[in-house]
Amino acid sequence: MKLAAVACAMFAFVFVVMVPLYDVLCDALGINGKTSGVAYTAVPAAVDTSREVKIQFIATNNDGMPWGFRPQVTELTVHPGAATDTIFFAENPTQLPMIAQAIPSVTPSRAAGYFHKTECFCFDQQPLEGLASTEMPLQFVVDQDLPKDIRTITLSYTLFDVTTMAGGTIAAR
Amino acid sequence: MGDHHHGPAKGLSRWLFTTNHKDIGTMYLWFSFAMFILGGTFAMIIRAELFQPGMQLVEPGFFNQMTTLHGLVMVFGAIMPSFVGLANWLIPMMIGAPDMALPRMNNWSFWILPPGFLMLASTLFMEGGAPAFGWTFYAPLSTTYAAPSVTFFIFAIHVLGISSIMGSINIIATIMNMRAPGMTYMKMPLFVWTWFITAFLLVAVMPVLAGAVTMMLMDIHFGTSFFSAAGGGDPVLFQHIFWFFGHPEVYIIILPAFGVVSQVIPAFSRKPLFGYASMVYATAAIAILSFVVWAHHMYTVGMPVAGELFFMYATMLIAVPTGVKVFNWVSTMWRGALSFETPMLFSIGFLVLFTIGGFTGLMLSIAPADFQYHDTYFVVAHFHYVMVAGAVFSMTSAVYFWLPKWTGRMYNETMGKVHFWISFVGFNVTFFPQHFVGLAGMPRRVPDYALQFADFNMMSSIGAFVYGASQIMFLYNVIATIVSGEKVSDEQVWDGAEGLEWTLPTPAPYHTFEVPPKIDATPAHG
Numbered sequence: 001m002k003l004a005a006v007a008c009a010m011f012a013f014v015f016v017v018m019v020p021l022y023d024v025l026c027d028a029l030g031i032n033g034k035t036s037g038v039a040y041t042a043v044p045a046a047v048d049t050s051r052e053v054k055i056q057f058i059a060t061n062n063d064g065m066p067w068g069f070r071p072q073v074t075e076l077t078v079h080p081g082a083a084t085d086t087i088f089f090a091e092n093p094t095q096l097p098m099i100a101q102a103i104p105s106v107t108p109s110r111a112a113g114y115f116h117k118t119e120c121f122c123f124d125q126q127p128l129e130g131l132a133s134t135e136m137p138l139q140f141v142v143d144q145d146l147p148k149d150i151r152t153i154t155l156s157y158t159l160f161d162v163t164t165m166a167g168g169t170i171a172a173r
Numbered sequence: 174m175g176d177h178h179h180g181p182a183k184g185l186s187r188w189l190f191t192t193n194h195k196d197i198g199t200m201y202l203w204f205s206f207a208m209f210i211l212g213g214t215f216a217m218i219i220r221a222e223l224f225q226p227g228m229q230l231v232e233p234g235f236f237n238q239m240t241t242l243h244g245l246v247m248v249f250g251a252i253m254p255s256f257v258g259l260a261n262w263l264i265p266m267m268i269g270a271p272d273m274a275l276p277r278m279n280n281w282s283f284w285i286l287p288p289g290f291l292m293l294a295s296t297l298f299m300e301g302g303a304p305a306f307g308w309t310f311y312a313p314l315s316t317t318y319a320a321p322s323v324t325f326f327i328f329a330i331h332v333l334g335i336s337s338i339m340g341s342i343n344i345i346a347t348i349m350n351m352r353a354p355g356m357t358y359m360k361m362p363l364f365v366w367t368w369f370i371t372a373f374l375l376v377a378v379m380p381v382l383a384g385a386v387t388m389m390l391m392d393i394h395f396g397t398s399f400f401s402a403a404g405g406g407d408p409v410l411f412q413h414i415f416w417f418f419g420h421p422e423v424y425i426i427i428l429p430a431f432g433v434v435s436q437v438i439p440a441f442s443r444k445p446l447f448g449y450a451s452m453v454y455a456t457a458a459i460a461i462l463s464f465v466v467w468a469h470h471m472y473t474v475g476m477p478v479a480g481e482l483f484f485m486y487a488t489m490l491i492a493v494p495t496g497v498k499v500f501n502w503v504s505t506m507w508r509g510a511l512s513f514e515t516p517m518l519f520s521i522g523f524l525v526l527f528t529i530g531g532f533t534g535l536m537l538s539i540a541p542a543d544f545q546y547h548d549t550y551f552v553v554a555h556f557h558y559v560m561v562a563g564a565v566f567s568m569t570s571a572v573y574f575w576l577p578k579w580t581g582r583m584y585n586e587t588m589g590k591v592h593f594w595i596s597f598v599g600f601n602v603t604f605f606p607q608h609f610v611g612l613a614g615m616p617r618r619v620p621d622y623a624l625q626f627a628d629f630n631m632m633s634s635i636g637a638f639v640y641g642a643s644q645i646m647f648l649y650n651v652i653a654t655i656v657s658g659e660k661v662s663d664e665q666v667w668d669g670a671e672g673l674e675w676t677l678p679t680p681a682p683y684h685t686f687e688v689p690p691k692i693d694a695t696p697a698h699g
């Protein structure tokens with residue numbers, strides 16, 4: 001029956017087309033502020049010292065996440081093309097070992113495609129023993145092609161408790 | 174088919190094993206009316222709680238379960254099955270076919286519905302309560318934060334989806350293969366046309382809904398992260414998938430209603446339908462556009478401006494074919510020999526109130542304005558004008574219109590007219606004030622509200638009780654008609670009624686059109 005086949009095809013369509021298509025579109029257009037989930041290999045390029053871009057850092061805990069989580073500095077001024085390092089602090093106040101996953105989001109979302117992370121704690125899950133604390137590194141480059149009208153980029157991290165779902169196989173972004 | 178029997182089997186097995194389109198249609202109609210009463214009961218609980226500000230009758234958690242189940246039961250249990258029932262009864266009779274193309278599947282698609290709804294209703298008695306995340310079941314409310322009963326909800330949705338898909342396949346197969354000789358596509362009654370297009374929409378989008386709930390199931394039980402940001406998913410993806418189903422769904426509900434009104438208005442205007450071909454094309458245009466407007470339900474999720482604009486313009490475009498339809502109905506009545514029996518009253522009520530709902534829809538389509546209207550009672554008022562005054566009024570009109578043909582007995586006309594006027598007034602008293610409280614900022618799905626909304630809410634609740642009570646009168650009228658209504662034997666019943674179903678004896682015999690009727694060469698529509 002052809003129509004039954006259409007129904008099955010539409011069911012499959014949701015999984016094999018809509019989900020990846022959504023990811024592809026969001027990546028390509030940067031429309032939901034998602035940054036790339038893989039480390040950026042730096043392209044040697046001149047540092048554009050004629051421009052300054054303000055980078056703001058925000059750290060938020062997801063609902064029910066007990067960790068302490070904050071950036072070392074809340075604001076940096078960088079030149080496009082220059083690799084910059086900063087640190088986020090995390091502290092597990094509970095008695096039990098936990099695993100966390102930070103999810104980044106960039107505002108304005110148009111800037112997401114121009115904000116390259118060469119090293120980020122958000123690429124991996126972060127395990128932490130009970131009552132332990134750690135410093136988590138972040139290195140990034142702002143692309144020289146960043147549109148001229150963008151003078152401030154806000155990078156927001158939300159920290160999720162993934163202790164129960166951490167199988168190590170979940171793609172971290 | 175060896176055993177050639179002429180009447181229905183006796184007893185319960187007639188209904189359990191029937192493959193007769195009239196029996197199955199009847200069961201669909203009764204089942205949907207039962208669900209209408211159930212969903213209506215939930216609505217009465219909601220309105221009773223909102224009668225006064227503050228918390229009086231129910232816990233907030235239970236209130237959320239009521240709003241959720243009211244929406245689910247009304248959409249999937251009352252409106253959709255009622256139109257499938259109508260399709261079962263009427264499509265074979267309208268196109269001159271002896272039965273549906275796939276009668277055994279027809280039986281199955283009805284009989285999986287009651288267990289599906291039993292499963293959904295049983296969640297009310299489970300630990301943690303029934304689903305409480307709204308009928309749109311946005312993730313993560315429906316995944317991370319849902320009660321354990323959500324799994325039963327997911328399977329219930331699967332079952333309803335399978336039932337709808339089978340019903341639609343049956344309707345498409347019937348219309349494509351079983352038309353009487355000479356019944357070309359452009360001679361089909363408009364009710365058949367609207368259902369033909371609706372069935373294609375259903376086959377296309379019910380599997381998408383099944384996909385969405387399957388992803389929820391996997392997120393909840395199998396550790397995937399389709400809608401969980403922690404694992405790389407995205408909650409907004411849920412809204413895109415849901416509304417890719419959800420927007421065509423609202424046209425699935427309203428298109429058969431358009432079909433009914435397009436049969437009733439010409440009959441009581443004693444004129445052929447104005448602009449038959451344009452009606453067909455407008456229906457098709459609405460169906461196609463319905464696939465590219467879904468994100469107008471989610472203007473506030475943070476879409477780029479280009480997206481907002483695209484969905485805004487595409488949504489406004491839908492007003493064009495819809496306007497064509499409204500003008501065609503009005504033109505059909507223009508200089509007609511009008512009479513105002515109950516079916517006509519409900520159809521005119523549909524026309525007036527649906528148009529109001531259409532206008533508020535246009536207001537909501539304007540993205541910047543929608544930021545204010547989003548998730549307020551203005552939206553609630555809008556979709557009740559199109560769902561209740563649209564779909565339910567047209568369904569009521571259909572029951573009064575065809576009931577004499579089905580039963581061979583005439584309903585009580587006075588009681589029918591009283592039912593209409595109480596419904597019409599009750600409906601407007603319920604939902605018109607909700608426009609005002611919505612514009613003033615009262616959010617939907619909240620069991621309490623600010624004091625300045627008290628008067629309008631009390632008015633709304635009184636209207637709702639009146640509207641609800643008038644449906645009991647409808648039930649009484651229908652039962653009284655079946656049991657002891659005045660007998661009708663005229664084949665045409667209504668002097669302006671046109672179409673093959675009105676050439677059959679009244680009441681319609683158990684088997685009809687075993688020999689295909691002859692369709693004359695002249696166009697059936699002016």
